[in-house]
Amino acid sequence: MNLRKFLIPLGIVVLVIAAWRAYGPQGILTVSGGLVMWGLLHYTRLMNVMQKARHNPIGYVGSAVMLNAKLKPGVNLMHVMAMTRALGEQLSAEGQEPEVYRWTDGTKSHVTCKFFNGRLASWELVRPAPGEEPAAES
Template sequence: MNLRNVAIPIVLIVVLFAGWRAWGLQGLLVVGGGVLMWGLLHLTRLMNVMQKASRNPIGHVGSAVMLNAKLKPGVNLMHVVAITRSLGQQLSVEGGEPEIYLWKDASGSQVTCEFMHGRLKRWQLERPTRADGT
């Protein structure tokens, strides 16, 4: 199980309790408002990324080489979708681990990304070979 699935709710409960202990109902409301704002900021970012991705074809990226240069291990899938502004073409079984997605550009270059628990583990750039052998 992913530690973030447990740690984030525990931290939120501790912060809410600390606000209650320090300033009573006012502290609880202030901390609760801060937690609500944090959640709304993340939801807004997710909606903006998905709205931009919905305008492009699935699995298409402007430049696979530039995508390859921008990728770093450990980034989440939403970050990669934000970079590409496109949903990746899913190559793996839905709901299975690892998740494998593919992005192609107009020149035929493609980047295959492998995600474990929503985090990028490895990726591979494949460029088309030219007919003249160069």
């Protein structure tokens, strides 16, 4: 169960009630302004990540080895997209858990990431052997 679905709205409601009790209508206006600013900051970050990602092919990363070194468990998909500056190649069926994405570099090394509830759970770096031709995937 994803508690964020319940805790964030509950926290907002508690914040609005506390603002009402402390400052009345002025408190609600202040909290509402802060929440709108918070939403706009997230929207702006999403748009910046997507604008940077549009210049690279889907599933491409400059260096799979460097991506592997930078990944940490628990980060969200948007954070990984910001690091790679590209959308990942989706390997899992849409809407299926875990979501599986792959990023490949120019040397055919690739990082396959698994996301549970939108958070990075595990990843795997695969590097082809020197002189080995990569196998065709179906």
